[in-house]
Amino acid sequence: MPIKFPFSRRAAPSDAWTKCPSCDAQVFNRQLERTLRVCPSCGHHFRMSVGERIDLLLDPNSFEERDAGLEAIDRLGFHDDRPYADRLEGSRIKTGLRDAVVWGIGSIDSQRVAIGIFDFRFMGGSMGVVVGEKLARCFETALAERIPAIVVSASGGARMQEGTLSLMQLAKTAAPLVRLDESGVPFIAVLTDPTTGGVLASFASLGDVVLAEPKALIGFAGARVASDTVGEELPDGFQTAEFLLVHGFVDAVVPRGELRGTLSRLLRLLPVPTVADDDHADLDRAWSPIGALSGLAERVGGAVSESIGIDAPGEPSENGSGPSGITVPATSDTEQDRT
Amino acid sequence: MTDITPAIEAAPPTPEAMEAAWRRVQLARHPQRPRTLDLVPRIFEGFFELHGDRAFGDDAAIVGGPAMLERQPVMVIGHQKGTDTESNIARNFGSPHPEGFRKAQRLMRLADKLGLPIITFLDTAGAFPGPAAEERGQAEAIASSIKLMTGLQVPIVVVVLGEGGSGGALAIGVGDTVLALENSVYSVISPEGCASILWRSREEARAAAAAMRMTAADQLDLGVVDVIVPEPGEGAHTDHAATARAVKTAIMSSLQSMAGRGTAELLMTRYARLRGMGAYLETGAGPSRPPEAPSLRRRIGRLLRLPGVPRRPRWSEIWPSDDGDDESERGA
Numbered sequence: 001m002p003i004k005f006p007f008s009r010r011a012a013p014s015d016a017w018t019k020c021p022s023c024d025a026q027v028f029n030r031q032l033e034r035t036l037r038v039c040p041s042c043g044h045h046f047r048m049s050v051g052e053r054i055d056l057l058l059d060p061n062s063f064e065e066r067d068a069g070l071e072a073i074d075r076l077g078f079h080d081d082r083p084y085a086d087r088l089e090g091s092r093i094k095t096g097l098r099d100a101v102v103w104g105i106g107s108i109d110s111q112r113v114a115i116g117i118f119d120f121r122f123m124g125g126s127m128g129v130v131v132g133e134k135l136a137r138c139f140e141t142a143l144a145e146r147i148p149a150i151v152v153s154a155s156g157g158a159r160m161q162e163g164t165l166s167l168m169q170l171a172k173t174a175a176p177l178v179r180l181d182e183s184g185v186p187f188i189a190v191l192t193d194p195t196t197g198g199v200l201a202s203f204a205s206l207g208d209v210v211l212a213e214p215k216a217l218i219g220f221a222g223a224r225v226a227s228d229t230v231g232e233e234l235p236d237g238f239q240t241a242e243f244l245l246v247h248g249f250v251d252a253v254v255p256r257g258e259l260r261g262t263l264s265r266l267l268r269l270l271p272v273p274t275v276a277d278d279d280h281a282d283l284d285r286a287w288s289p290i291g292a293l294s295g296l297a298e299r300v301g302g303a304v305s306e307s308i309g310i311d312a313p314g315e316p317s318e319n320g321s322g323p324s325g326i327t328v329p330a331t332s333d334t335e336q337d338r339t
Numbered sequence: 340m341t342d343i344t345p346a347i348e349a350a351p352p353t354p355e356a357m358e359a360a361w362r363r364v365q366l367a368r369h370p371q372r373p374r375t376l377d378l379v380p381r382i383f384e385g386f387f388e389l390h391g392d393r394a395f396g397d398d399a400a401i402v403g404g405p406a407m408l409e410r411q412p413v414m415v416i417g418h419q420k421g422t423d424t425e426s427n428i429a430r431n432f433g434s435p436h437p438e439g440f441r442k443a444q445r446l447m448r449l450a451d452k453l454g455l456p457i458i459t460f461l462d463t464a465g466a467f468p469g470p471a472a473e474e475r476g477q478a479e480a481i482a483s484s485i486k487l488m489t490g491l492q493v494p495i496v497v498v499v500l501g502e503g504g505s506g507g508a509l510a511i512g513v514g515d516t517v518l519a520l521e522n523s524v525y526s527v528i529s530p531e532g533c534a535s536i537l538w539r540s541r542e543e544a545r546a547a548a549a550a551m552r553m554t555a556a557d558q559l560d561l562g563v564v565d566v567i568v569p570e571p572g573e574g575a576h577t578d579h580a581a582t583a584r585a586v587k588t589a590i591m592s593s594l595q596s597m598a599g600r601g602t603a604e605l606l607m608t609r610y611a612r613l614r615g616m617g618a619y620l621e622t623g624a625g626p627s628r629p630p631e632a633p634s635l636r637r638r639i640g641r642l643l644r645l646p647g648v649p650r651r652p653r654w655s656e657i658w659p660s661d662d663g664d665d666e667s668e669r670g671a
Binding site for chain 1: 349351352372428458466470476478481483484485486488489490494505506525526527528532533536537538546552553610613614617620623626629653655661671
């Protein structure tokens with residue numbers, strides 16, 4: 001049985017060092033691990049994998065992944081220089097992930113949260129149907145369990161290979177946030193390098209609190225598109241976290257070492273209002289698919305909610321292997337491809 | 340359960356498919372194609388245009404205001420392209436800045452307050468990507484517009500007139516029923532943009548247009564569009580009046596089909612429609628877990644207090660960084 005001792009590493013030199021893209025310093029990889037992937041000489045924040053994010057932000061052993069089994073389908077039969085299915089497979093092998101987002105329940109200083117985390121290595125963190133579905137379920141679970149939602153984004157935007165279906169994920173992920181508003185459940189968006197395009201143009205801009213990592217690229221259109229469009233040089237620091245802070249679209253730029261503590265503080269400062277057990281109207285509101293509905297029900301004497309009587313869509317299945325991923329009533333005759 | 344196989348086998352677009360898709364793109368961009376303000380007086384009566392977002396300015400690339408549709412007051416909102424160079428410059432070629440979306444939001448809130456159904460017309464290549472738009476929060480304006488529409492308590496009918504260009508279109512395009520003119524197109528990114536990223540050449544826009552399946556018929560198949568409105572003759576540009584009649588009929592029948600719905604049912608159906616966008620596989624794979632039992636290496640390392648030996652199971656062991664980011668895998 002081969003025993004690998006830590007001092008007998010035979011790592012190739014190219015694996016042992018990483019060149020900082022910001023200051024050109026050669027950083028020892030082991031050191032990079034200890035500094036949370038922040039360059040020790042210039043403070044450049046390297047991108048993190050989803051695994052490193054979980055280790056960084058959540059209490060040890062607290063994270064339980066949900067909906068791990070969701071996989072994308074090539075609904076368009078998309079083919080550029082190679083088929084979309086090949087790109088997916090390549091990303092799966094490279095990252096060990098099934099798609100660009102992992103979500104689950106975890107805790108930060110013992111405060112339970114529903115958290116979704118992007119991994120940029122999976123097709124540039126692009127948002128297709130599976131990413132949208134996982135985030136929608138993350139928000140719906142936050143609503144149902146009355147725990148705060150957090151999404152850590154790192155994405156180039158919508159996934160072109162899924163066409164307008166990926167565009168529709170902007171609406172699919174924004175819609176549950178209306179319900180969080182109505183039910184008093186906070187949502188914190190953490191923008192990391194890069195957060196652009198359709199992801200920024202949906203939930204990532206809609207946090208009750210929006211945090212960003214230093215120098216992260218954050219913008220709607222690619223900087224190249226923007227400079228092509230106006231045909232002039234862009235201002236210094238255009239589309240960085242600091243640029244957005246100055247212009248009022250980010251609440252705070254938080255260095256990585258302080259991120260976990262900052263989230264913990266915010267969770268304490270922005271608690272989910274408690275619902276009295278004997279107040280059924282409010283309980284209904286927390287669980288109802290549409291807060292406005294039960295708001296209406298309260299006004300007209302509770303008659304409406306009974307007469308509608310449907311379950312909250314996307315109620316999480318316990319083991320991720322439930323018979324139907326999402327159980328949406330109505331319009332099912334036009335939606336043939338849902339599993 | 341329903342079928343989970345792809346609708347078609349992945350293959351490079353054929354020349355015929357490219358030509359067919361490109362013909363639609365050109366019709367959707369036709370200079371004589373009817374714009375929002377060409378159709379509004381033919382469909383509605385007494386349209387009163389409202390201006391300004393009450394925060395920064397007025398964006399001529401989005402127009403809107405109340406109007407009467409067969410004696411029923413409604414709120415009309417649409418992208419507005421120009422008809423010649425001068426008006427196109429004034430309208431910024433129909434590409435809104437954030438203040439355009441914020442004006443739209445203001446009008447939607449007014450409609451919500453008064454219970455007016457909302458009719459929107461989509462005709463934009465996309466939200467404007469310039470620095471001024473970024474400074475004023477283009478992404479936030481689109482995001483909050485989309486979010487607002489998902490929760491409005493009035494019926495929303497969306498009409499894709501010409502180009503449905505990405506987030507700039509969806510920002511006023513979340514609705515209960517989405518109608519599309521026969522030769523309109525709808526896409527997550529312009530075919531030129533898609534081609535320059537995935538084919539690394541804008542010249543491949545035809546291939547991208549076919550691959551993205553952006554024609555109205557494709558969108559109907561994908562479930563993004565609910566109804567296709569036929570165009571007269573060779574296309575809508577040949578007969579604005581006939582186009583307006585067809586669009587009006589389709590809007591009326593959409594509104595009538597929603598007439599019986601209460602607010603709760605309306606919102607629930609809209610949520611379900613969005614929630615069902617796109618198919619995916621639900622494999623039985625259980626949750627991932629970091630390695631639980633301490634490895635021999637970790638045990639020995641901790642015993643000898645060697646540096647760099649992890650003390651607890653770490654998720655980064657199953658999902659590590661590899662520093663091999665493929666920058667070509669970009670999104671839109």
